[in-house]
């Protein structure tokens with residue numbers, strides 16, 4: 001029998017033309033399948049290694065059509081349940097963030113891409129995690145079908161915690177844990193503007209510990225630090241959640257009381273003065289002592305062009321309190 005073609009030692013040389021082609025096609029198909037298998041393996045290794053969930057959502061069917069393996073790790077939930085019911089994703093979102101997460105995903109239909117979506121989820125085990133969930137509009141090959149939205153949801157919890165810690169360090173006085181001077185005045189300016197805009201009342205209080213140098217000189221710097229910490233705690237205890245309180249100098253503190261009427265502000269200032277006076281400190285040598293503070297209080301006036309004029313009045317009132325014998329509240 002004649003050979004159909006000279007195919008070298010591939011073995012096909014013995015086959016008639018049609019059979020050889022079929023075999024060739026089969027071998028190609030096998031090679032292609034092996035190549036695809038390798039690719040799939042590579043992609044699933046990549047997807048498994050990324051600390052982010054890749055997902056695809058069929059907008060028309062309101063159905064999740066793909067979710068990468070990281071879903072199970074990041075959400076602590078079953079991907080099969082999510083693929084069966086998109087409500088699973090929604091249920092995982094922290095209740096306060098559901099509205100934002102949904103609206104920002106809807107925006108992708110108009111904008112084509114939404115790259116600034118951050119929201120919290122509650123993992124299957126109850127842990128709270130932060131996600132950055134970017135999403136993009138994907139067109140389908142078949143134009144008759146509706147759009148798909150593809151996304152990448154990255155776990156940014158550690159980054160958020162770090163940002164929070166940096167923010168805390170930048171705004172807090174290390175010794176007393178109250179707001180530092182810069183942060184206090186930044187917030188105070190905001191409250192000043194708001195009070196002027198809405199013509200609401202605002203009280204400003206300055207507090208300076210009396211004879212603090214003597215406390216340091218008599219009982220040591222460390223004892224002085226304890227006094228500062230305790231005075232800051234008195235401030236936090238007496239003031240309301242919505243008030244601002246900060247350490248604006250060595251032994252000087254300030255407070256802003258938004259929406260506080262003069263009578264109440266005066267009561268609060270006097271309560272703070274008494275609270276500080278009541279605290280008993282014990283020095284290293286066993287000696288017990290108390291400290292006092294002088295307070296200057298003032299209120300926002302319609303004629304105040306800037307916060308600095310309110311501050312100047314409170315400062316003058318505080319110095320009057322010092323001059324008049326300390327341990328008192330003076331309204332300026």
Ligand SMILES: Nc1nc2c(ncn2[C@@H]2O[C@H](COP(=O)(O)OP(=O)(O)OP(=O)(O)O)[C@@H](O)[C@H]2O)c(=O)[nH]1
Pocket residue numbers: 175208209210211212213214216220221222223224225228249250251322
């Ligand atoms: N322990 C401690 N002392 C501080 C700190 N910051 C400032 N001081 C001290 O606070 C003292 C402030 O002293 P003065 O400004 O003379 O005020 P005073 O002794 O309180 O006097 P009056 O204000 O008139 O009652 C100084 O001795 C500073 O060294 C701090 O962080 N810790």
